[in-house]
Amino acid sequence: MGRPPEVFVRPVTMSEGQRLQRIGRTSKDPVKLRRAIVVLMSAQGQSVPDIAHLLDCSPEYVRGVIHDFNDMGFDALNPKWSGGRPKTISEAVRRHIRLIARCCPRDLGLPFSTWSLSKLAEHLVASGVVASISRESIRQILRAGGITWQATKTWKASNDPDFITKMRRVLELYDDPPDDGRVVCADEFGPLNLQPRPGNAWRRSGHPVRLRATYNRRGGVRHMLAALDLASGKMIYRIRERKRSGEFLSFLKVLRARWPGEKLYLILDNFSPHKHPDVTSWAAGHDIELVFLPTYASWLNWIESEFAALRYFALSGTDHRSHTEQGEAIAAYVRWRNARAQPKRDFAPESTIRTWTGYMTNVA
Template sequence: MSAPHARLITLTAAERRRLTLLAYSHTAGYQQVIRARIVCDAARGDSNAAIARRHDITVDTVRRWRGRFADEGLAGLADRPRPGRPTRFTPVQVAEVKALACQLPAETGAPLSKWRCPDLAAEVVDRGITASISASTVRRILARDTLKPWQHQSWIFIRDPDFAAKASRVLDLYARTYQGIPLGPDEYVISSDEKTSIQARCRCHPTLPPGPARTMRVNHEYQRQGALAYLAAYDVHQAQVFSHRSAKTGILPFMTLAEQVMTREPYASAKRVFWVVDNGSSHRGQAAVDRLTARFPNAVMVHTPIHASWTNQIEIYFSIIQRKVLTPNDFTSLDQVEDRLTAFEQRYNATARPFRWKFTPADLEDLIARIERHEQKELNLQQPAGCDHQPAAHALAA
């Protein structure tokens, strides 16, 4: 019986260009590269045996992909669908696993704060949903719907009845607008707050610097050398920081910071200087507004909504301080803490640019609309059928 003849391969210009790119690709899969090389060699008229020797593969492999390309073209080089192993779990069982993962453990009677895959696998077996299931199988089932019950995210509900009006006023100032009128060149916006209880933790053993295959090592034991409060004022549009250190917070330290800022140029001769502050005890309410205005007539205090410190840009600067200056905390004294803060502040002022604040009044309107829809949905779930819906407990005015 005569040996089968090798299939004749003829390439178009487009096929040759595509196969050549694939044959010399460094990112494509190995199997795809080998198949492309087989076809390119076959198009040159090489025999199956010669191609097999060149690429260290079997003649049957060369014959298979040569034949598939001759019959189907480029589409023939792709893997064909495979049935795979039969599914062990029914769609109902998979749905029950997902439903269990979407419940709080306390609602099911499990003494856990959140689900993990081994806990879910054990609970599924205990409930008789299936005789056995592994934690990795549970993880694959949850991954199909991007369910991650082992993670959690904190949030705080809006309680300020004037949230929309207060937040809009702050966001307008960041966009250099106040009460619908653009700010002039002699008007400034200051964001201010306190970072409390910055400790000086003197480690019992020296901190070791990084080395080959070793990260920085900080001793766990420490002795407290006291704590201080770091009060800072940040010029939103000039990216300049002014600060004051004190043993504790209060009206006097805050007014000292205000004195430090308002007695220097360009703020001393400015038309208006807006101070964006939260509702902390040292600058809370109308009394704080009157106190600041009485001392500096060109100062205008603007409060953020209650529990909305994320609208205060100074918090971004504080997060930078925490990451770059205070972590890990290894200071021999409070003087060293103050020196580090002062040096970083000078470095920051020399190179900083204003923050790219992206949350606009339009985004605020979308947020409020989502909250109102959420409240209405909760009311619909709580109200018995046939009852009239009551208005939300804290509707937000636009």
């Protein structure tokens, strides 16, 4: 059997040669680049075996590229991907699979409340949606439809019939503090018990921080009563063993002494000690207006975000062995924070709560 006849590209013009060189310098597509080099080397008179040896490919591949270029010109350089095997599951069936995945299995008469990929595949086959399907195929179908595995979370709507009125009152105090006084947000933070607290830290890969485990916590708990002054952005707090009406009333007296001669607009949640007769009567007699939030709407209290920061920066990743040690850590953080405090303005300026005219009430 003799050698195959030599194959070369047709004669190329000067502009075609320049174009091939430009593709060889700039193409980011490896297939197009490889084919352009084959054509350019053949145009320079190199044989098929030499090109195949230099490019580490088969002579059949080189001959195929040359024949394609001779037939189609530069269109032969662009890779033509076939797209793989045709889909065996139609788009309508894929939509139906995504719909079933979003349903609760109990609604379909099955004795479980959530899907696994195996259970979903078994149900699809048993119900005649598909003849057969793998878990990976289901995963790809769901991902392509924007359906991901997510944790179920709870939410609670306010059942306060005066929600809108109370919310607007709080927002008015935030947006336009009265000239005759000072707006202060108050709440309790805790319980502060002695326990290792998980947190995050920069560490070398594979060397995480380890904290002890606790089985018995005999140190008792403490509670932090805190207030946020919106005019200065500073926090005032006291740590007490209890958070009854007596402790809260004592904290009110601390706030009253801090700003003598000014009316205080104190924004509070509906915790029962805040509404104790001793508290309300004393506040009324000492120029303190208690502004209560709607029920189940503690997110309207501006101090909640400060508590989240305190928990993250002062307590996360710690393992305090005494309340004195823990209290010193909190005190150090609050001093650091107050030294950098700025007046509080623009509460949730882009939130949809600014445009609410109604609210879901009496949610079961």
